[in-house]
Amino acid sequence: MNCCVVGLQWGDEGKGKIVDILAEDSDIVVRYGGGANAGHTVVVDDNSFALHLLPSGVIRPDTVCVITNAVVVDPETLITEIEALDERGISLQGRLWVSENANMVMSYHKQEDRLREESLGKNKIGTTIRGIGPCCSDKIGRSYALRICDLTDLDALRNKLQAVAEYKSRIFTAVYQADPVDADELFEMCKSYADKLLGFITDTTEFLHRQIAAGKSILFEGAQGTLLDIDHGTFPFVTSSNSSALGMPAGAGVPARMVDKFIGVAKAYTTRVGAGPFPTEQDNEIGQYIRDKGHEYGTTTGRPRRCGWFDAVAASYSVNIGGIDSIALVHLDTLSGLEELKVCKAYEIDGRETAFFTPGGAKLSRTRCIYETVAGWQEDISTVEDFADLPQNAQNYISLLESIVGKPIAIIGVGPKRSQTIFR
Ligand code: IMP
Numbered sequence: 001m002n003c004c005v006v007g008l009q010w011g012d013e014g015k016g017k018i019v020d021i022l023a024e025d026s027d028i029v030v031r032y033g034g035g036a037n038a039g040h041t042v043v044v045d046d047n048s049f050a051l052h053l054l055p056s057g058v059i060r061p062d063t064v065c066v067i068t069n070a071v072v073v074d075p076e077t078l079i080t081e082i083e084a085l086d087e088r089g090i091s092l093q094g095r096l097w098v099s100e101n102a103n104m105v106m107s108y109h110k111q112e113d114r115l116r117e118e119s120l121g122k123n124k125i126g127t128t129i130r131g132i133g134p135c136c137s138d139k140i141g142r143s144y145a146l147r148i149c150d151l152t153d154l155d156a157l158r159n160k161l162q163a164v165a166e167y168k169s170r171i172f173t174a175v176y177q178a179d180p181v182d183a184d185e186l187f188e189m190c191k192s193y194a195d196k197l198l199g200f201i202t203d204t205t206e207f208l209h210r211q212i213a214a215g216k217s218i219l220f221e222g223a224q225g226t227l228l229d230i231d232h233g234t235f236p237f238v239t240s241s242n243s244s245a246l247g248m249p250a251g252a253g254v255p256a257r258m259v260d261k262f263i264g265v266a267k268a269y270t271t272r273v274g275a276g277p278f279p280t281e282q283d284n285e286i287g288q289y290i291r292d293k294g295h296e297y298g299t300t301t302g303r304p305r306r307c308g309w310f311d312a313v314a315a316s317y318s319v320n321i322g323g324i325d326s327i328a329l330v331h332l333d334t335l336s337g338l339e340e341l342k343v344c345k346a347y348e349i350d351g352r353e354t355a356f357f358t359p360g361g362a363k364l365s366r367t368r369c370i371y372e373t374v375a376g377w378q379e380d381i382s383t384v385e386d387f388a389d390l391p392q393n394a395q396n397y398i399s400l401l402e403s404i405v406g407k408p409i410a411i412i413g414v415g416p417k418r419s420q421t422i423f424r
Contacts, residue, residue, distance in 0.1 A: 001025075001260045002218045005328075006245040007225030008264040008318035010234075010272040012298070012305060014330040014413060015265045016040025019056040019221045021411075021418055022263075026219035028064045028211055029057025030204075032251030033241045034223030035072035035105055035135070037128040039299025043416045047088075050299050052130075054081045055221050058092060064211075067098045068204045070241060070251030071223075072135045073148060074105035075193035082196075098197065099204040100149035107189065108168050108181050109134040115176040125237055126274025128300050136240035144168075148201055151194040154187075161186045205253035212258060220248050220259065226318035227359065234359045237276025245322030256323070264324035264407070266315055267331045268397070271305040273298050277364035280308035280344045294334035309342045309371065312404040317357035319407055329401065330413030332394065333382045333420075341397060342371040345404050374400060382415040387424050 003022060007013040020042045023029050036052040042059050043049075049059055053073065057063040067073060082092050109131030116134070117124045127133060138145045144164045150157045162183045169180035211218065224243035227233045232244055241247060245264075249256045269290055272278045281287065287307040290296060296305040318324070335341060346355045348368040358364065377391035384390050390398075390412075398409050412422040 002212070002220070002258055003261045003263060004220040004222065004245060004248050004259045005263050005265060006222035006248070006322055006324070007243070008266040008315050008322075008324070008327070009225045009270055009311075010227045010278075011224040011243070012039070012271055012273065013225055013265040013267055015222060016042045016051070016056040017330065017413065017416065017418070017421075018263070018265050018328045018411065019219060020044075020059060021421060022219055023057040023060050023063050025217065026057065026063065027216040028066060028208075028218045029055040030066045030068060030208065030218060030220045030252055031055045031071050031223065032068045032220055033070045033243055033247045034239065035130060035132050036074045036077040037130040037132045037239060037300060038223035041299055041416070044418065051081060052300060053078050054085070054096070057219065057221070058085060058090065058096070061090065064095045064097070065092070066204050066208065067096075067102060068208070068252040069099045069101040070247065071099070071102050072105050072132060072139070072241070073098060073102045074130065075151075075197060076107075079193065079196050093199065096200050097202045097204055097207055098148055098200045100147070100152070100201050101203070102148045103135055103139045104146045104148060104150070105131040105135040106146060106186065108172075109138070111172070111178070112168075115172070115178055119176065124275065126276075130300070133240045148197070151190060151197060152201065154191060154194060157190055158187050161190070208252060208254055212254070218254075220252060220254075222248065226322055227314060232321055232359060234276050234364060237274060244318065245324065261326070262322055262324050263326055263328055263411075264315075264319055264322060265328045265330065266310075267294075268310060268329055268335050269294075269331070270308045270311050270314070271296050273301070273303050273305050277367070278306055278308060279314075279347065279364060279367040279369050280311045281306050282308045286338070289338065290334060293337070294331050309344055309369075310401060311344045311369075312401060313344055313347055313355055314357050316355070316405050317359075319405055324407060326408045326410040327405065328411035328413065329398065329409045332398075332412055333380070333414045335376065335397075336381055337378055338376040340373055341376050342373050343400055343404065344369040345372050346370040372400060382420055384414055385422060387412070387422055390422075
């Protein structure tokens with residue numbers, strides 16, 4: 001059985017925990033998109049692991065982990081994560097494979113990300129400054145892109161770096177009045193990357209197809225969320241990759257029809273980091289309650305997340321474009337203690353009611369939400385193991401979401417630990 005886990009909102013849905021649980025029944029876990037802008041926290045016993053690039057499956061000692069073509073790989077972050085896990089007794093030798101065709105995020109990409117955001121002032125996107133946009137721009141532009149396979153031919157790479165440094169220096173000095181880029185420094189960096197990464201590099205597409213032919217079960221792990229998808233999200237306030245389920249086939253080189261089940265992960269409410277429209281946002285005491293109780297601060301940047309009610313219009317859109325079979329709804333425990341809860345079931349835009357999400361920014365920022373209001377529950381639900389033992393109002397809340405979104409909520413998270421999960 002091959003399965004794909006994808007975020008249904010604006011990222012940070014808690015995919016890491018769900019992937020970690022499903023990884024128990026998978027031979028291989030695959031990261032197919034995004035880069036070190038992602039942040040997954042996995043809690044095992046009382047140990048918390050914050051990962052940015054490595055698939056969440058790495059925590060399980062027998063799971064093979066793969067980073068495929070469409071992931072933009074920051075070698076520095078990758079090496080830091082491999083070494084940090086090694087120090088905690090978790091070795092990745094022989095079970096981590098990184099695509100030779102993945103593009104590399106270099107130091108100048110991160111610098112360019114920061115310079116571009118600073119120059120945009122109040123119009124900035126609010127990126128994670130992990131160099132994702134500039135690296136993806138170079139990938140699409142092709143001429144100055146560097147890929148992981150370049151680490152396997154250092155002589156050729158030295159020449160490439162010369163050309164890249166000249167080009168980037170022209171931009172940095174002329175556009176941003178910043179320092180030029182030093183080719184020798186870049187080369188030394190790349191040599192150290194090659195030293196540490198060569199043993200992990202392979203053609204991951206061939207690897208995955210061989211594993212599928214051998215009957216291995218594969219779990220594809222999405223990064224960010226559907227609403228941040230470059231083509232189908234709230235452009236321009238999106239990331240630079242196809243972070244919806246649609247990115248999985250292109251990112252991994254495996255057709256979607258080889259995936260038996262697409263699982264969408266959503267929080268029981270909605271969050272967003274960075275700028276952009278957010279119809280159900282509660283910039284008030286409700287939002288603050290959710291932020292405090294749900295520890296809604298970014299894993300990658302530490303920024304406070306914007307919080308709001310569950311947007312069933314947006315979630316339905318994500319379910320539709322992703323071909324989602326079932327939903328994992330997490331952080332239900334965060335909503336305990338609220339007198340009443342609201343769920344956005346339709347939008348009113350320019351006097352017209354619609355249940356279809358239109359990601360184009362301008363329309364979305366004119367949206368008025370039409371809510372269904374239901375009673376909340378006061379009980380602490382963080383130790384509940386069976387659906388039937390949830391307070392009746394919590395059960396009603398789940399049923400309401402299912403009825404609007406039209407898919408079963410098969411997994412419910414009531415806390416950060418593996419054990420705090422209800423399966424239905
Ligand atoms: P970038 O991917 O760093 O270019 O950031 C673009 C937008 O996507 C910003 O609004 C970020 O906050 C958002 N973003 C990127 N990665 C994540 C993530 O893993 N979770 C939530 N938001 C993200």
